[in-house]
Amino acid sequence: MAQALLNQHAKVELMKFAELAEPEILPVTTENVVRLPLGLLGFEHIKQYVLLSKPDEAPFLWLQMLDDPNLAFLVVAPSAVISDYYPDISPEEVEFLGLAGSQDTLVFNIVTLRSSGTGTVNLKGPIIVNRNTLIGKQVVPLNAMDYSSQHPLPI
Amino acid sequence: MLILSRKLNESIVIDGRIVVTIVRVEGDVVKLGIQASRDVPVHRQEVYEEIQKANQGALTKGRPAVPKLAQKPAPPSEGTPPRSTENSIPAQAKDTLTTPKES
Numbered sequence: 265m266a267q268a269l270l271n272q273h274a275k276v277e278l279m280k281f282a283e284l285a286e287p288e289i290l291p292v293t294t295e296n297v298v299r300l301p302l303g304l305l306g307f308e309h310i311k312q313y314v315l316l317s318k319p320d321e322a323p324f325l326w327l328q329m330l331d332d333p334n335l336a337f338l339v340v341a342p343s344a345v346i347s348d349y350y351p352d353i354s355p356e357e358v359e360f361l362g363l364a365g366s367q368d369t370l371v372f373n374i375v376t377l378r379s380s381g382t383g384t385v386n387l388k389g390p391i392i393v394n395r396n397t398l399i400g401k402q403v404v405p406l407n408a409m410d411y412s413s414q415h416p417l418p419i
Numbered sequence: 420m421l422i423l424s425r426k427l428n429e430s431i432v433i434d435g436r437i438v439v440t441i442v443r444v445e446g447d448v449v450k451l452g453i454q455a456s457r458d459v460p461v462h463r464q465e466v467y468e469e470i471q472k473a474n475q476g477a478l479t480k481g482r483p484a485v486p487k488l489a490q491k492p493a494p495p496s497e498g499t500p501p502r503s504t505e506n507s508i509p510a511q512a513k514d515t516l517t518t519p520k521e522s
Contacts, residue, residue: 302460306471307478321485337477344488360457376477383486386477389470402474404466413473418489 293318297330298393304337304374304402305389315339315393325372327391338375340385345373345417351390351405361394361401370395375417382419387411 294317303310312330323344328336342349351371353363363369370393377383388408393400405411423431430440437459443450453461462470 301458304474305460305462305467306474308460323488324485326482334480334482336479336482337474338479338483338485356457374474374477376473377479377483377486381486386470386473388466389473402470404462404470408466413469417486419486 296398298327298398298400300391300400300402302401304391324375327372327374338377339372339391340375340417342371342373342385342387342390345385346387346415349387349411350407351387351392351403351411352407353392353403354406357392357401357403361392361399362397363392363394368395369393370400376414383417384412384414385417386413387415388413 296315298313298315300311300313302308310329310331314326314328314330314333316326316328316336323341325339325341326336327339361369371390372393373390374386375383376386388411389402389404391400392403425431425441427441427444430438432438436456438454440452440454441449442452455461
């Protein structure tokens with residue numbers, strides 16, 4: 265009955281918190297409504313999403329628009345595409361999301377698929393979600409200049 | 420574009436609720452202080468446009484196939500061992516998962 269939270273696919277690291285949360289892969293499909301009060305950059309008016317997780321699609325998840333299920337963003341846990349990912353989240357963002365530590369925090373990044381079968385992942389604007397409230401934000405970390413918005417997917 | 424001149428420590432007010440202040444001028448770098456409520460996101464323009472463009476290019480219709488990733492990269496080396504995660508949702512959040520809230 266208890267549904268899984270989505271950090272089963274996300275390894276979460278914040279510079280403020282030294283611990284790692286290692287994910288567990290769950291055998292069942294999970295769906296969770298996630299609210300982004302400020303939307304995504306360029307999609308500020310869309311605030312409600314469903315985060316869909318299927319075991320055979322891991323480490324990818326779908327961030328699907330609640331009001332238009334045909335529209336969705338493919339997202340991925342950053343640990344699956346890069347090691348040493350440390351987005352530095354400002355204290356204002358931490359406060360906005362009500363994060364007390366890495367155990368509260370889910371991180372994933374938006375993927376762009378290309379018709380050639382390759383793709384890139386946006387490491388410059390991660391989506392940070394509070395696991396308890398399922399409220400999230402697309403954050404520009406303080407060290408955004410260290411990361412690419414088009415990091416190649418290792419395919 | 421509205422053009423206004425300000426000296427150090429002077430401000431402008433936008434929409435009666437956003438205040439932009441010149442806090443420092445060092446050579447050709449101007450440091451701006453922005454006071455706005457939390458529901459007003461503020462970004463450097465070039466970063467905003469880069470991420471906006473990436474988001475727009477990433478939107479999919481009709482659920483395309485998910486790629487298969489190559490070998491997972493080596494994890495960063497540090498001493499913290501993996502811990503199992505708590506997978507149950509606290510009671511307070513359970514109600515939010517079954518019915519969509521009005522925005």
